[in-house]
Amino acid sequence: MENTETALAETEPIRLRLFDWWSRYARDLPWRFGRTTPWGVLVSEVMSQQTQMSRVVPYWTAWMRVWPDAASLAAAPKAEVITAWGRLGYPRRALRLQECARQVASQYADRLPRDYDQLVALPGIGDYTASAVMSFAYGERIAVIDTNIRRVLSRVFLGRESKGGAASREERQLAWQVLPEDEDPEASDHRVNGDDRLETADPQIRSAAWREPPSARWNQAVMELGATVCVARKPACDICPLAGHCRFLKAGLPGLGSGRTRPRQRFAGTDRQIRGSILQTLRQASGAPVSRKDLKPLCDDEIRLDRCIASLDEDGLLEIGQDGSLSLPQ
DNA sequence: GTCCGGTGCG
DNA sequence: CGCACGGGAC
Incomplete structure (x- = not known):
């Protein structure tokens, strides 16, 4: 872990560069920047578990118009839920989301819990989604760990590829170590709002990115970088805001793309x-x-x-x- | 053809 | 831990 210490000394310039990049290049997705409810964030995360964000957008928008909260989804006929899920894939998740909605409606009076343990106990909600909701919807300081974040943090701070399989203890520790502190405790409350308008935002809404708590901003920015720039096989290091601080790039991208161990499952003909x-x-x-x-x-x-x-x-x-x-x- | 990821279950 | 689980972009 001795190498980690020297890398961690660079967290501050890395944050500044990443936050600046995030405020300029974050995709303007309708569930970002405080424009939806915690329930809307949860729906977006469940849909995004398996699908590219760009494909999710039209489904999420239509879905939230029909079922803006857990109670309305809970009351819907299953057939309509399956139909609305359309071709997003993994349709069992649609049923789990509805079961989740039923539990939220009945056990929590249609208010999504602001508590990791209660979230992770809901159907279809695992560690990643519970953490994402706590961070993105509620602004709570929590390390969000998905494969994008694991890949980016491992490359930038450790200088090597993240291995496949479950997140290691070292990876979890690193994610918590580099997670910014949220100095102003008041800031974590501003995300709770009843505004779930769905229209496209004015691009200037992105100034709202700066008003999110630093930890939530960090989680989203690292994930976004991993989804759009620091991708698995062909990272776009030439346009990466962290290129000057990346230990993986400095080391010559050793073993690029070797992190995934899971044998790919064919789809056609299955x-x-x-x-x-x-x-x-x-x-x-x-x-x-x-x-x-x-x-x-x-x-x-x-x-x-x-x-x-x-x-x-x-x-x-x-x-x-x-x-x-x-x-x-x- | 190749790539892509989280959740639940065994 | 290993595996099942869609579908589209490339």
């Missing part, structure tokens, strides 16, 4: 693709029951087709009627 196409067919049927033979064109292997139908049934993503017809659940 059960997942079949499941997705079955669900899409049911969505397009808009409530009308679909027979098994209508799904034959999706998959020539009937054993596999039945397996996919059964797994969707187990996940609660479809219902099988008495006559064997299929439909989205109510």
